[in-house]
Amino acid sequence: MFKRLSKPRGETGEAVSLKVDGKPIRARAGDTVAGAMLAAGVDRFRTTPVTESPRAPYCLMGVCFDCLVTIDGVGSRQACLVPVREGMAVETQIGKREAGR
């Protein structure tokens, strides 16, 4: 859906590495988790707790909550608001409501 502009400003390149569902992806320092995932071609961030239909970010500004992911073990974080960090472990949230989580 998205690619990076070819000539970015003050560039350090994709210097940060993180994992999404165990698969390594590269990100730019300053990326949000959602931005990094979109740049890496992730097109399903979670499934809904009601009908398990797929979702990806809709607003990217913190109001729609469709980008909710598990980050370093904490569930339902807004990927569009959290900056990437080296070694971060992101998991997409798949499946219906889990009462025990």
Added chain:
Amino acid sequence: MNASELQSSYELVVVGGGPAGLAAATLAAKAGVQTVLFDENPGVGGQIYRGITNTPVADRAILGEDYWAGAVLASEAEASGATIVNGATVWSLDPNRLVGVSIAGQARMVKTQRVIVATGSMERPFPIPGWTLPGVMTAGAAQTVLKAQGLVPTGRTIMAGCGPLLWLLAAQLLRAGAKIEAILDTAPRINWLKAAMHLPGFLLSPYWSKGLALLREVKAKAPVIAAHRVEAHGKDKLSEVVFATGAGERRMKADLLLLHHGVVPNVNLAMAAGVAHRWNSRQLCFEPVVDADFATSLRGIAVAGDGAGIAGGTAAAERGRIAAIAAVQALRPAASVMDVQTVRQSLAREEMGRAFLDALYQPAPSFRRPTGDTIACRCEEVTARQVRDTADLGCEGPNQMKAFLRCGMGPCQGRLCGLTVTELIAEQRRSTPDEVGYYRLRPPVKPITLAELASLPKTEAERKAVER
């Protein structure tokens, strides 16, 4: 900054680091008011100046000079002496000005004498068939990742809707090298009749020449098609956009559909605090009732910027200054501040073209009040039919609707369905949005974990009160 470095009280708390918040914090701090600004994003700028301090977009022409004007606001705020905290989520505000804030998983309650809520705007819900599919986003979302991360859409991109931001984004995406297959213009023709009476004001406003230039730039590079119905189709993600034109139905393969029907105030924090709101029938949204200084119905709490009704980024900064001048005069009567009349004049100039834009780009009823299986509440997947049928059964308002259908009870807390549900109920019950009202919002207005709540400092007395 960590939560533990926060003071337990400040003279002024500003919520939101967009133009209104930055201008307010700058003015107040320079006048000697002890000011803290909380902003939930990784950097200041709000949505309009998103990424202004660290955008990777090198070519200034892509985002345009109006964007770069935000750099002045950001650097002035930085130098003003205000404490600016990014990554700080305000999840609670009460009528006694106790502010609940979370920073990196640690929560604190901060007392303050004055609050300026500058939580800005968000895009109006755009409930059409398929709007929940991956590949369907708001235009603002695409602009956010362009500004903050230098991401440009690839593949087949279609834009749909109406409003100044749609044209601005189209121009920015085209300059950044994206290809736009089509722009589906949903502005009803009849709007021109309603807008015409506001034309003189618009011709005097700065929007006139800028707007015309944008339209020309975009129309030279992308096909613009008038459409009165738009649907997103696809199984697990968007594959096709179906739309109705005067000449019949058309289909276009698509990878990305960007929707935009203008912006509306982001009301959650102010409403949860108990600030009185009313329906704005021109902008078709709820907005706080404010006076000329942007003071609300609650003492010491002001709402500035687009959160007080949509007027745009430059007007937002002026509104922030006016609210800050009132705060300074209350807290430091002896301090010298700029003349409020001068600011009011600038604001009036900025607001001049607004009535025309509001009338011209008012989205058609069919895009605001969906029918059938179209989802109204994205979180709980409640359809328009369910809301309409339940209203017909006798459900009178959005709060009762929650009990019936759970709409508005998911993680977005009604942000993406509130206006739709209010308008649907009003239509079914032959009432008005003002009569029907909005969801009753309560803190926390952003989700926080139990661990964050537990991290609140506790006094010995508080501990004893709950221990046996």
